[in-house]
Amino acid sequence: MNWEQLLSLKRFGDTNKRLRKEQDETRLGFEVDYDRVIFSSEFRSLQDKTQVIPLSKTDFVHTRLTHSLEVSVVGRSLGRKAGQRLIEKHPYLQNIHGYQANDFGAIVAAAALAHDIGNPPFGHSGEKSIGEFFKTGKGVKFKDKLTQKEYQDLCDFEGNANGFKILTESRPGREGGLRLSYATLGAFIKYPKESLPKKPTTHIADKKYGFFQSEKSVFLDVVKELGLVKRGNDNDISFSRHPLTYLVEAADDICYTIIDFEDGINLGLIQEEYALEYLINLVRGSINTSKYHELTTTQDRVSYLRALAINTLINEAVELFIENEEAILDGTFSKALLDLSKYKAQIKDIIQISISNVYQSEEVIDKEISGYEVLNQLLSVYTDAVDNKLNNSLSSFNSLVLKSLPKTINLNDDNLYSCLMAVCNYISKLSDSNAILTYRKLKGNHL
Numbered sequence: 001m002n003w004e005q006l007l008s009l010k011r012f013g014d015t016n017k018r019l020r021k022e023q024d025e026t027r028l029g030f031e032v033d034y035d036r037v038i039f040s041s042e043f044r045s046l047q048d049k050t051q052v053i054p055l056s057k058t059d060f061v062h063t064r065l066t067h068s069l070e071v072s073v074v075g076r077s078l079g080r081k082a083g084q085r086l087i088e089k090h091p092y093l094q095n096i097h098g099y100q101a102n103d104f105g106a107i108v109a110a111a112a113l114a115h116d117i118g119n120p121p122f123g124h125s126g127e128k129s130i131g132e133f134f135k136t137g138k139g140v141k142f143k144d145k146l147t148q149k150e151y152q153d154l155c156d157f158e159g160n161a162n163g164f165k166i167l168t169e170s171r172p173g174r175e176g177g178l179r180l181s182y183a184t185l186g187a188f189i190k191y192p193k194e195s196l197p198k199k200p201t202t203h204i205a206d207k208k209y210g211f212f213q214s215e216k217s218v219f220l221d222v223v224k225e226l227g228l229v230k231r232g233n234d235n236d237i238s239f240s241r242h243p244l245t246y247l248v249e250a251a252d253d254i255c256y257t258i259i260d261f262e263d264g265i266n267l268g269l270i271q272e273e274y275a276l277e278y279l280i281n282l283v284r285g286s287i288n289t290s291k292y293h294e295l296t297t298t299q300d301r302v303s304y305l306r307a308l309a310i311n312t313l314i315n316e317a318v319e320l321f322i323e324n325e326e327a328i329l330d331g332t333f334s335k336a337l338l339d340l341s342k343y344k345a346q347i348k349d350i351i352q353i354s355i356s357n358v359y360q361s362e363e364v365i366d367k368e369i370s371g372y373e374v375l376n377q378l379l380s381v382y383t384d385a386v387d388n389k390l391n392n393s394l395s396s397f398n399s400l401v402l403k404s405l406p407k408t409i410n411l412n413d414d415n416l417y418s419c420l421m422a423v424c425n426y427i428s429k430l431s432d433s434n435a436i437l438t439y440r441k442l443k444g445n446h447l
Contacts, residue, residue: 001329003086003093005227006242007103008183012168012176012218021098030106033184034072037114040178041429042166043068046116048431050123050367062263064116067255072113074310075251079108081318082247086325104244110180111187111248118163120428121435122371129375130157130424138380142387142420150417152195153212154424160190161212162428165421168218171408186226186242189219190249193231193238200232203334204249205241214421229331240331243321250317250337257338258309261350264358265302272298278353279305282346283312316341374439375427381442382423390416401442 009018009029023029037043046065062070083104086093093099120126133139134154143151153161167185168177180188191210199206211219216237223239232238261279264270279302280287286308295301320337327333341347358364382405385398389411394402402411409426411419430438 001227001229001240001243001331003090003099004097005225006183006186006244007093007097007099007107008181008186008225010182010225011179012170013179019098020103023098028103028106029181030103030110030184033110033178033180034106034113036178036180037110037117037167040117042117043114045429045431045434046119048433049116049119049121050126050371050432062259064119067259068113068116070259071115071251071255072109074254074314075112075248076105076109077314078105078247078251078317078321079244080105081314082321085318085322089322089325107181107183107187108244108247108251110184111244112251114163114167114180114184114188115190115248115252116159116163118161118166118428119159120157120162121375121430121432122368124159125368125371126375126428127157127159129372130379130427131155132372133376133379137376139383142383142416145416146420147213147417149194149196150213152198153214154420156195156198156209157424157428158191158195158208158210159428160208160210161195161215162425164189164211164219165215165425166429168215169425171410182222182225183242183244185222186228187244187248189222189242190245192219192223192228192241193236197232197236200236200238201334203231204336204339205231205334206238212421214418231331241328243325243328246321246328246333246337247317250313250321253336253338254310254313254317257347257350257354258306258313260354260358262302262306264354266299267358269357269361270353272302275353276301276305278346278350279309282343282350283308286312313338313341313343316343371432371435374435377439377442378427378430378435379423382427383420386411386419386423387416390414390419404441 009020009023018029046068047063049064080101083101086104087099087101120130122129134142134151139154166177167180167188170176189210191205191208193206193209194211194213194216195209226242228242229240231240261270261275265272265275283305292301292304295304317337320340324333338347381401385401388394388398389402405426409422411422413419427435
């Protein structure tokens, strides 16, 4: 892979090549990507979607929106720092093509901002709930009516693939979705493969999948433009990551490791003395002891250590990225950057405490159970309506249910897979509160 091709400014529908030297510096294409994501309705719904604590009533607990904003800020720093090093190493990028260090930051920031845009309500349990509906629930009845890969898309419903759908899916008046640059789309695709075969190798790019069968042609167009390296068997659609994806991933890893831990402390789920010791182990070499002892509240102490920890991990991730640039470009780099961190033991300890004290806390588990029931009911009602419509056996209730869907949902296709994906995509865009409200309406409990 080569950087000139990887930094493509092309957008869906372009007939002419966009050159970096011809860009308006006050309205750079990669920065437009960020704006298009942040003004999208799908991004706004993240303000009421679970990060760790579902439906929290406290002010300081992160939602998917605040998490995404923080990941984009960390991503911008990672991209700029890496971009500065890359331009020093490859001066032709600037001298001949006009790329700047901040271009890398803008791409990573935009991709990081969008990284959770496809996540359904109720966090990762929402993904599992949708998958279980088709794998072991009422949705099993569709198995024999779909191809293996179509059915696998539903059984392992994946927020990353759904995000790619949201960013790229055409509809009347919105051809090409948000029409982001292909560089940003490439950096967004964490797992550039289809749903089958499942985890064919231990390569980080094979951990999950990154597009549904409904977006296969769009995915292949992006891959071709960027020159991503083909992986796997000839019959499999699997490619190496865009190099900047490693920085998007590092930004997310840094934020959820440190900030979810911070939420746990502020909620009292993790004891302060116990927790601060773990953070101090991560940043011991950079603490200003006198400044630290002046801080009198838990929140201020945690905030200070969090800032130091994020800065420490940003600098290390950039070093690891530059050290491994050659392997990343040829597609042989197979781990997440933080997997090589010298602080791996400390990171593992922090994540383990978050899992036991926060992710598996009674409050989280109780609300995830409720989330399963809500999504299961929504899927049951909407997929029944779709199935009956395709079989010309609509009931009056089915008709009312379909009329309640937004006009942007296209159910005119006679293809079962397309209709099921449209339903899942609609449900995935609901906020936690809106999913509960819709559930109550369908149950007749909101009159």
